Amino acid sequence: MDRIIEDGYQAFLKDIGLEDEVAVAEMIVEEIKGYDWWVVDGAFERLTCGECGSRRGRGPKGCPPCDLDEGFRYSARELDRAGVMPRNEHAIRVGAAVLRNGHRHSDKALLSWQIGFPMVLSGCMPTTPEAQALRARINKGATYEDLAATMVPDLTGWPLTP
Ligand SMILES: [Zn+2]
Structure with a gap:
């Protein structure tokens, strides 16, 4: 599962020709909506929660910024692949x-x-x-x-x- 996210993130960077930098991850989590979900999760993985020090959205339940990120991550794009059941x-x-x-x-x-x-x-x-x-x-x-x-x-x- 971590590989779906990491490989997807690397492929995305390659596609748009950007380096694996914190600034790129920050740009993605500012927008979220236009990006595939694994790109958003890959970006969160590169950023640190200012409150609990975990990777963003992955801290203990009840950490306010992580709880917010947990919600935000669901606004990412979720396009069904060919041949699967809807949703x-x-x-x-x-x-x-x-x-x-x-x-x-x-x-x-x-x-x-x-x-x-x-x-x-x-x-x-x-x-x-x-x-x-x-x-x-x-x-x-x-x-x-x-x-x-x-x-x-x-x-x-x-x-x-x-
Ligand atoms: Zn946190």
Whole structure:
């Protein structure tokens, strides 16, 4: 996941012919909207939170500038790739943000992304009942192993059977 972001950021710099400099990262996070989400995350990665000293948006929950950045990162561009289910890129974006910043999210949110992310990355999206079934199982205390055991090995199916 870190590689999606880092490789994407490097490719972006190469495309526009800019050096990997803090000033470039600052320019990107000033705007956010016009940039692909991994470019925005790559830029945040190069900047330090003035309050907690973490990379921007990745500090402890409750750090005011990091909480703001966490929100801002979602205004980046999320263009679906060809051949995926609609809104797939948004799901990848959210999953990447949650998994890379587990300490900012609940154990349950983290677990649902640990289970769901490979499928989302392969272009699939859960239906509403599938997503609800997964959430219900997690709320009842299912572990990663419980959920993984009921998944289709090719990662095209969501864990449904309790
Ligand atoms: Zn912070």
